[in-house]
Amino acid sequence: MKLSNPLRKLALTTALSSLLLTGSAFAEDTIKVGVLHSLSGTMAISETTLKDTMLMLIDEQNKKGGLLGKKLEAVVVDPASNWPLFAEKARELLTKDKVASIFGCWTSVSRKSVLPVVEELNGLLFYPVQYEGEESSKNVFYTGAAPNQQAIPAVDYLMNDLKVQRWVLAGTDYVYPRTTNKILEAYLKSKGVPAKDIMINYTPFGHSDWQSIVSDIKKFGSAGKKTAVVSTINGDANIPFYKELGNQGVSAEQIPVIAFSVGEEELSGMDTKPLVGHLAAWNYFMSVDSTKNAAFINQWKDYIKNPKRVTNDPMEAHYIGFNMWVKAVEKAGTTDPDAVQKAIIGVEYPNLTGGTSKMLPNHHISKPVLIGEIQGDGQFVTVWQTNKLVDGDAWSDFLPESKPIIADWTAPISCGNFNTKTKKCSGQNYK
Amino acid sequence: MPSLIFRTHLKTSPTRFKSTPFRLANSGVFKRLPRFIFSLMLAVSLPSLAQSPSDFNQALDLLRQGSIQDREAAIEQLAIEPQSLNLLQALQDGKLFELKAEAKLVIAQESNAGYQLSDALSSAALGEVDRSAVSKINLNNKLRGNLRKLIGQLQLNANDADVRLTAVKAISKEADNKVLALLRQRLSIETAPTVKQAIEQILLLQDMDSADKAVRIDAINQLKSHDSQDVVNRLQAMTEQNSDGEFQEADSDIRNLAAAALSNIQARIQAYAAIETVFFGLSLGAVLVLSAIGLAITFGVMGIINMAHGELMMLGAYSTYVMQQLLPNHLGLALIISIPVAFLVSALVGVAIERGIIRFLYGRPLETLLATFGVSLFLQQTVRSIFSPLNRSVATPSWLSGSWQINDFLSLTWNRFYILVFCLLVFTALLQILKRTKLGLEVRAVAQNRGMARAMGIPTAKVDAMTFGLGSGIAGVAGVALSQITNVGPNLGQAYIVDSFMVVVFGGVGNLFGTLVAGFTLGIANKFLEPYAGAVLAKILVLVFIILFIQKRPRGLFPQKGRAAEA
Numbered sequence: 001m002k003l004s005n006p007l008r009k010l011a012l013t014t015a016l017s018s019l020l021l022t023g024s025a026f027a028e029d030t031i032k033v034g035v036l037h038s039l040s041g042t043m044a045i046s047e048t049t050l051k052d053t054m055l056m057l058i059d060e061q062n063k064k065g066g067l068l069g070k071k072l073e074a075v076v077v078d079p080a081s082n083w084p085l086f087a088e089k090a091r092e093l094l095t096k097d098k099v100a101s102i103f104g105c106w107t108s109v110s111r112k113s114v115l116p117v118v119e120e121l122n123g124l125l126f127y128p129v130q131y132e133g134e135e136s137s138k139n140v141f142y143t144g145a146a147p148n149q150q151a152i153p154a155v156d157y158l159m160n161d162l163k164v165q166r167w168v169l170a171g172t173d174y175v176y177p178r179t180t181n182k183i184l185e186a187y188l189k190s191k192g193v194p195a196k197d198i199m200i201n202y203t204p205f206g207h208s209d210w211q212s213i214v215s216d217i218k219k220f221g222s223a224g225k226k227t228a229v230v231s232t233i234n235g236d237a238n239i240p241f242y243k244e245l246g247n248q249g250v251s252a253e254q255i256p257v258i259a260f261s262v263g264e265e266e267l268s269g270m271d272t273k274p275l276v277g278h279l280a281a282w283n284y285f286m287s288v289d290s291t292k293n294a295a296f297i298n299q300w301k302d303y304i305k306n307p308k309r310v311t312n313d314p315m316e317a318h319y320i321g322f323n324m325w326v327k328a329v330e331k332a333g334t335t336d337p338d339a340v341q342k343a344i345i346g347v348e349y350p351n352l353t354g355g356t357s358k359m360l361p362n363h364h365i366s367k368p369v370l371i372g373e374i375q376g377d378g379q380f381v382t383v384w385q386t387n388k389l390v391d392g393d394a395w396s397d398f399l400p401e402s403k404p405i406i407a408d409w410t411a412p413i414s415c416g417n418f419n420t421k422t423k424k425c426s427g428q429n430y431k
Numbered sequence: 432m433p434s435l436i437f438r439t440h441l442k443t444s445p446t447r448f449k450s451t452p453f454r455l456a457n458s459g460v461f462k463r464l465p466r467f468i469f470s471l472m473l474a475v476s477l478p479s480l481a482q483s484p485s486d487f488n489q490a491l492d493l494l495r496q497g498s499i500q501d502r503e504a505a506i507e508q509l510a511i512e513p514q515s516l517n518l519l520q521a522l523q524d525g526k527l528f529e530l531k532a533e534a535k536l537v538i539a540q541e542s543n544a545g546y547q548l549s550d551a552l553s554s555a556a557l558g559e560v561d562r563s564a565v566s567k568i569n570l571n572n573k574l575r576g577n578l579r580k581l582i583g584q585l586q587l588n589a590n591d592a593d594v595r596l597t598a599v600k601a602i603s604k605e606a607d608n609k610v611l612a613l614l615r616q617r618l619s620i621e622t623a624p625t626v627k628q629a630i631e632q633i634l635l636l637q638d639m640d641s642a643d644k645a646v647r648i649d650a651i652n653q654l655k656s657h658d659s660q661d662v663v664n665r666l667q668a669m670t671e672q673n674s675d676g677e678f679q680e681a682d683s684d685i686r687n688l689a690a691a692a693l694s695n696i697q698a699r700i701q702a703y704a705a706i707e708t709v710f711f712g713l714s715l716g717a718v719l720v721l722s723a724i725g726l727a728i729t730f731g732v733m734g735i736i737n738m739a740h741g742e743l744m745m746l747g748a749y750s751t752y753v754m755q756q757l758l759p760n761h762l763g764l765a766l767i768i769s770i771p772v773a774f775l776v777s778a779l780v781g782v783a784i785e786r787g788i789i790r791f792l793y794g795r796p797l798e799t800l801l802a803t804f805g806v807s808l809f810l811q812q813t814v815r816s817i818f819s820p821l822n823r824s825v826a827t828p829s830w831l832s833g834s835w836q837i838n839d840f841l842s843l844t845w846n847r848f849y850i851l852v853f854c855l856l857v858f859t860a861l862l863q864i865l866k867r868t869k870l871g872l873e874v875r876a877v878a879q880n881r882g883m884a885r886a887m888g889i890p891t892a893k894v895d896a897m898t899f900g901l902g903s904g905i906a907g908v909a910g911v912a913l914s915q916i917t918n919v920g921p922n923l924g925q926a927y928i929v930d931s932f933m934v935v936v937f938g939g940v941g942n943l944f945g946t947l948v949a950g951f952t953l954g955i956a957n958k959f960l961e962p963y964a965g966a967v968l969a970k971i972l973v974l975v976f977i978i979l980f981i982q983k984r985p986r987g988l989f990p991q992k993g994r995a996a997e998a
Contacts, residue, residue, distance in 0.1 A: 040820075042922055044820040044921075045820050045821055045822060048819075173967050204966060206922070206926050207966060208916065208918075209711075209718070211711040211715070211844070213966065215711070222839075236822070236918050236920065239917065239918045240917050243827070243832075243916065247833060247834050247844040247845070247847075249834055249836065249842065253575050253579070268821065268824070269821045269822030269823060269920065270824050271824050271825065271827060272824075273826075273827075273832075277570075277571075277575060373572065375569065377567075381569050381571070383571050
């Protein structure tokens, strides 16, 4: 079940058949697990790794004897970074392949596209990437960070430890940065930061000409107050951004940039010289010193047969999510979605940074928050971390409209957006 | 929100200080006893000694093994000794390592097999070791800031004027009395005008706090001509009101003088900002021209809609990556060699595309578009399969990074500057090829009248292949330039294909000068719009403008005239 053959990769990208890799002859004796990650197109850069991670985890589980006495079988499909195709492929996985659960998606827009499908067909989706919150579905488990597990602690760190007074919120122009920045702006204002000390900037996907923006940031930051950039700039646009910062002489000591989307994997494709000293907030770093992490890294390098490959935060999210699902299925004794949804709440599994994460009633998990400084070798050195795990909060407390909303999928509430004031449960639209 | 408490990484215990002599004896320093004693003697013999040698060694130990907080204290201690300059600088550059086997600090330079070591204090060469034998001494931003200051103090009397200038700038922030005394001392013997001016400025800024009004007025009058952010911030603060409506500066004479000085400087800042925007526009324009110029040949001269143009640029960028992998120790050389290499690679692929696909589709633009779009997907996925879907890291040689700092308000980045020059060179070279070579003559003949050219004995099929190859090769060369400013990944081409077509159509199909003018015009327009409209809207506005422009003048800025235009 490996995709080592380049021809197969080629064939996959044509996206004509989702069933290339499944042996239908064994279909009866296995539990199928859907892997819904883009293997071609813009997002392939990030998502291919997650597909490989899932294959590794499934492989390992099978070596341990499978699940409920059956072998697990991965069904890999390629939604090709095409958002509507994500919905189609999810439908195919649930109706045609009858997978027990789906692990997948990266961008919020792809998750939003899959959401109605898994709700309609009552499937299970494990979503491993940090996101903007303001969502909790009965059928989705959010194993990445909610804003209160990444963005808010990062801002706290800058404010309290680095004494930052002026803020640049720079992001790519789509739903995750816009919502995150809305939450951060509200949070900063609640902390007494005046509006003139907040600069918000959006750029298109894959923006490569950062000259004027960096020049503006430099001017904004030279007014005598300590300034920091909170970056929700997505993927590819980061390299030219950091290069321009370096070239215009903006160093991490003067204006540190804290990023929410730059991890070890992204750094491996960058010339890290201009980035040294800049920050990132995650729930996991490859450099974290723990026996579990060391074992995971070795397993990954062995599996992928490349000693230079790195691990990153969404990989850990899949690791936790997959193992929680396995535990829940064992607990329920079946892969039936309703039974698993009930069983998984409260399930605990040790994460790779030394704590034990727990699946919460709002379908988010508890995670530690780590802040790291980028080093010349593309790794992070942890400079700050929360002293205990932080519970994921689906609905931000810093936006007035979502403040009274909570998510709780246990009885008696059993609702993804329950208004504690009106005591009402509304559908996806809480307004 | 759960409470977030800072977790200190205090690993060292107080006992470590006490046990240091034993630790030294047990550790590898003992093996290096002769050098140890020598440095001890050297330290003792120095008359300016402010601390005992054991303090110094303790600091070294602390730096090597301590937590980040310990390191802060350690570098303060080390900076008292002028001999630690080398060590501190290595620390700042990330070149200070711990040699694990001997438990000592060394400076390590990356080499082919591992690291080339030298002694941290004496700089004596210590041979080469494997990567795993050493571990790096890590820093954080606070430490880097402190280090910069401490190194600045040590380098204030360096021989090189540039080093002194950096040193002065490093210590100018939050200058205390000790630093000011050092600066005054330096000023009295300073000869280089740039350093002199920098020190004077710091002292003048201090004079603004003086009790004597005449001194303050004099300071403001002198600072009026300085293009410095510190001066602007200071003057700004003087003219501002606090929350109660009271001015920060009580004396109204001084305040008015400061306001006048500020507006004086701000007028200059605006002029600098305009220059900067034009430069940004030109450099964006240069990137646009570079990426469009190959297309100007294939689309403009030959009329082929080549959707794989972006991927040909991508191949050029990957050629740079491969060259850098082959010559890991000569990044600059690899970059220069990759220019002809990228040209050849892309040109060959281009010729193959032309011979294999496009020549069967001449005169069928829609089919050509679809076929080349397929080729572009094929090339992308090929690269993904060979190099992985991840971006590849192309290093920037040092002469291409950094900027030309004219003053605090105006600096031009080197990579953009070189790309601008490179763009003009490529353009001139292409123009000369088309004007002065036999190939150029044939290309123009075939473009003007294919039938007549064939009648004159020109092998049109061969010329077609060569022209397409030339256009593709230029795209590859553009890819080399792009590798220096953007990601080298399978999607590189897609990001530039729309822009390229935009420039060629706007400039007028079939006109190289049109492409040049159009690229620069769009670049500058984009950069002037960006501060007002934001990056997203600026791009939209430019596109809307082009749509309207094409409505009015469908043949672009410089339409082809004469019989060729009707063909």
